[in-house]
Amino acid sequence: MLDVYNHELRLYADPSRVVVRPFHLAWQANGSAPSRAQRLVDEVLEMDNMAARAQLELVLRDFEERHWQTRRVFMTRYEEIQAQLQLKTGDIGDDKRQLIGAYFCHEYSYAAAALMNPSVVPHFDQSGMPPGSQRILMSLRAVGEGHISSVAFREGIITDKGDLKLAAEPPFATAADTHMGEDEMPDGPVTVHRHTDSTISGTVIFPITPAQRNGLEDLRLVKFTHEDGKVEWLGTYTAYSGREIQSELMRTSDFRSFDLVPMTGSASRNKGIAIFPRMIGGQYMAIGRQDGENLFLLKSDNLEHWDGGDKLLAPYYPWEFVQIGNCGPPIELDEGWLLLTHGVGAMRKYSIGAVLLDKDDPSKVLARTPEPVLAAADQDREGYVPNVVYTCGAMKHGDMIFMPYGVADSSVAFAFVPVKALLELMQ
Template sequence: MMLTRHPANPLLRPDPLKRWEALNVFNCAVVQHQGLFHMHYRAQGVDYVSHIGYALSPDGIHWNKLEQPVLSPVHDYEARGVEDPRVTYLADEGCFVMAYTAYSPLGIKPCLAISENLVTWQRLGCVLPGEDNKDHVLFPRKIRGRYAMFHRRPPNIWIAYSDDLVHWSNHQVVMEPRPEGQGWDEKRVGGGGVPIETPEGWLVIYHAYDRHHVYRLSAALLDLEDPAKVIHRPAGFIFEPTEPWEIKGDVPNVVFSCANPLVGEEVWVYYGGADRVVGLATAKLAELLEFAKSG
C-alpha cells in the first residue's frame, strides 16, 4: 500500500521575511488537543541554525504560525540547532513532552522538554549523555510502570525505560536494517512519530534509507507490553519521495516523518519533503494495520 498525499501539499513553506525560518521548514510534530491541531516544526534561517516554531490549525491543513520560535538554542550543546521535535501527550500527567535533538560541535544529543500549554517549554536536558543519538520519541503511556522511549544508536532503533524521564536504562534493540543489498532499509532505520496503541499492538511508522540515501517510510507492529518484540515487519514500504519538492530540496530524496496522529479512523502522517517544506499523507488505520500484519 501507499499513503495518499493531501491535495493541499505542501502545507508549510519557509517564510523569506523571517530570518529564523527563511530557508527551510520541515520535520514537525503534530498533536490534537482541545479541538485544535498544534504543530512544532524545525526551521532553518540564513545561518542554518535550527529553531522550533509553533503553528496552530483548526483542521490540520491550514496553519497559522507564531512570529517567533518557541524553542531556540540556549546551551553549548544546542549551538547549531534544536531539531526534529516529536511531541507526546501524557494523559495521566496532563502534560506534553517534546523529544528534540540538540546539535553542536559537541555532537548530536537527544533532549527532552515538558510543557502544559505547548508554547512554553521546560528543558530536562540531554537524556542520554555521552553518546551521539537521535530519532527519540516517547510512548504515550507507561509500560509496566515505566516511561518508554525509542532512540537510535546507529544504525538501529532502540528502546529504553525510565522512572523520571531523565535517567534511562534497560536499552534493547528493536529493529535493525536489513542485510546489505536486501532492501530499501539496508543502511539505517529510525523512529517516526508517537507510537499508536491498537488492540493488535503498537503501530509504529518508521523511516529508513538505502545505499543511495533515499529515505522512505514503512509500518510495523510491536507487542503492547514488550515493545522490543516485533510482531510484524513487512519487507515493503508505504511511502517514498516522488514529488519534485520531495526529490529536490536542501537534502534530496527525503520523506521524513516525526508525527502520525490518529484523526478519526485515519492516520495523518506529516513529513518533511527534501528538508525544505512540510507535507501530509494519510491512510485508513485499518489499512495500515492490514499492511503491517502482512509481514
C-alpha cells in the first residue's frame, strides 16, 4: 500500500456544539379557538412585568452563556412572530418580547451523533500566505438529533512542510438564514445567508425545504472556473426527505450567501455527483453513479441539469467488487484528471483508490490503482459504521494531494499523499 502521511489531528462529534433554531408551532386556529402560537403569546402577555422578567432571567441563566447574542436572537425571533400574528407592539416591553422569542426557539446539537465525509477546496482569501502555504476551506457532514445531517465548515492553513492548522472554532455557532417570512415554507430553489457577524467556521447550513427535511448529505465542494474567468464554488449534495433522495447544487461566490438548487434530469435522482472544476470541450462534466455499482461520465450544457451518462468504470479489483463510487471532484494534474474513488469489498469494507483520466477526453481511462490508497485498519476500523474510510473531496497542494477523510462515520482524519508515488502505483 502507498506510503501516506497521516496528520495527527482528528476531529470528532461534539455534542457541545449547539445552535439556536426556530421552534415552529402549528399556525392554523382550531375552529374558533386561537392558534397554539397565539395562545402561547397571550399567556406571556397576561403575565405582570415582574413575572415576565423573572421568567426571562431563568431562561438567560440557562442559555445566555451557550449562545451568541442570545437576547438579540430572542428579539429577532419575536419580530418574526409579531409579523406573523400581527401583534400590536406599543405596550409590549422588551422583557416580554424576548420571552416570547425564547418560547419560539429551541437548542439543537448539530454534531452530537457524528462528524464525517469532508471535502476541501482552496480558500477564496489567499492574502498574506507565505510561498508554499495556502488557506483551505473544508465542509463537513455533521449529524445531530434524529440523525439529521447538516453542513458545517472549517477554515485552515496547510504549509509547504505538510502541516495543517485549523482555525479555532468560535465559541458560538449560528445557522444560515433564508431571510424569508415565518409563514413561508420554501420549496425548490432557496438562498440562505451567513449571519453578517458570524465566521465561516461558525456557520451551519440546515435542511430548509421538504425535500431536505431529513438531511443535507455528503457535500462535494469544487472551486469552479468558468470560461470567462469567473470563479464560483460549487457543491453537490444529497437532499434526503426521509423517503426520497434528490441531488442538489450549492452555489456561492463569497460564502456569505448560498443558493441551494434542486438539480433536474435523470442523473439527479442518484447520489454522489461530482463536478469537474472547469468545462471540457465546451461542456460541463461530472462523475456519477447511475446504477449503485458503476461510475458514469456525465455531460451537460447546464450545471443544474444532468441526464444519462456513459459507463466509465466498473468494479475490477477484489477490494471494490461490491461497488465503486467517486470520492469527490476530479483534480487536474499535468498528467490528466486524478479521480479519487471508493471501493467496497468483502465484509462491506470501504477503501479509497484512484484513477487517471485523459485531460482532453475524460472518457478515456489511462490507469487505476490496483491496491487501495487508503483503507480502514487498526484504529480506523471502529466507529458508528465500522470499516469505512471515505472522502467527498481532496485538493492538490504542491507535490501532494491533501485529503481529509471520514473514519467509520465517526471522526475526520487528514492525509497527505505524494502525487508522484500515487501515479507510479497505477497500472
